[in-house]
Amino acid sequence: MKPARKKYIEELLTEAEVDAFVFFDLANIRYLSDFTGTDGVLVVTRQAATFLTDSRYQTQARQQVTVESVICYQKKLDGLVAELLRLGTRRVGFEAETLTVATWEDLKKKANGQIDWIAVTKPLRALRSIKDKEELAALEHAALLNQQAFDEITPLLKPGTTEREIALALEFALKTLGGEEKAFDFIIASGERGAMPHGLASEKQLRSGELVTIDFGTRVAGYHSDETVTVAIGAVEQKLRDIYDTVLMAHDLALAAVKPGIGIVELDAVAREYITSKGYGDFFGHGLGHGLGLNVHEFPALSPNSEGDLEEGMVITIEPGIYMPDIGGVRIEDSVVVTAHGCRCLTRIAKKFQQFPA
Ligand code: ZN
Ligand code: ZN
Secondary structure: OOHHHHHHHHHHHHHOOOOEEEEOOHHHHHHHHOOOOOOOEEEEEOOOEEEEEOHHHHHHHHHHOOOOEEEEOOOHHHHHHHHHHHOOOOEEEEEOOOOOHHHHHHHHHHHOOOOEEEEEOOOOHHHHHEOOHHHHHHHHHHHHHHHHHHHHHHHHOOOOOEHHHHHHHHHHHHHHOOOOOOOOOOEEEEHHHHHOOOOEOOOOEOOOOEEEEEEEOOEEOOEEOOEEEEEEEOOOOHHHHHHHHHHHHHHHHHHHHOOOOOEHHHHHHHHHHHHHHOOOHHHOOOOOEEEOOOOOOEEEEEOOOOOOEOOOOEEEEEOOEEEEOOOEEEEOEEEEEEOOOOEEEOOOOOOOOOEEOO
């Protein structure tokens, strides 16, 4: 476990007044132990950390994990409770968001009154929001793959190509380039479908005169890329161009405003107020962006209802959009790292208006 993370957990144990912390969330487990499999539980005390998993992952875990010991269980919760009792823990913290009520009830039963289970809200989110050098390198690499994959598929950006073909070609290119897995189901929304902020790729063909919104990403060493481009297929009517220019300016203004200490609400308002000033305020329904890392959406959420300020080292997306029913939509998204005086863009695809020949 990296020393900074160990230190943070020690503070967490003290703050929550618990003897141990159990992590069920796989991203949290990976963050603390480097385990990349899909099942297991991590126990951390002031003295040591133990990763528990089943026989499928025994070999992998012994090779991968960077904590003191690995234990193999037959039954997960029985194995966990036995280990906690062996360690002599009385008060045990767990992630309030991850554990189901059913599992919590089960744990209480199995520990038979010998352990107090303490729910802790989002224990690692503040720490995880600040990326270290290694994390930034992975995020940057994932963003580079986005650019390379996009360059490869541009010949498909023409009338007759289906949205699904674009999604498949991007996924294939990203994996061929070394991406581990697609970051999410790609959003490819052309023409009127662009009015759906989360329009998944359909069998619809691109047509001349349409905008197409392409929101895609991959994963490198567990870290994601997330980027949206909206491009024109042939000449588009002035209204669509107007929407594009409005979103691009909102995006540019927000990027220019990113710096440590700016209130998240204040940053969101930079883009929102510009879009509203152009008469499109009712058509920008979602938040400005989100944190990006081991999860595609993580702390901090950037919206008018968020709390707190940006901090140096956070990686966030800036993704304003305008979605007009029966007309279409535009979203432009970059991922950036907050630096000492501003931000640095990780994503690389040019966001200026691009028109592909129809
Ligand atoms: Zn996105
Ligand atoms: Zn996003």
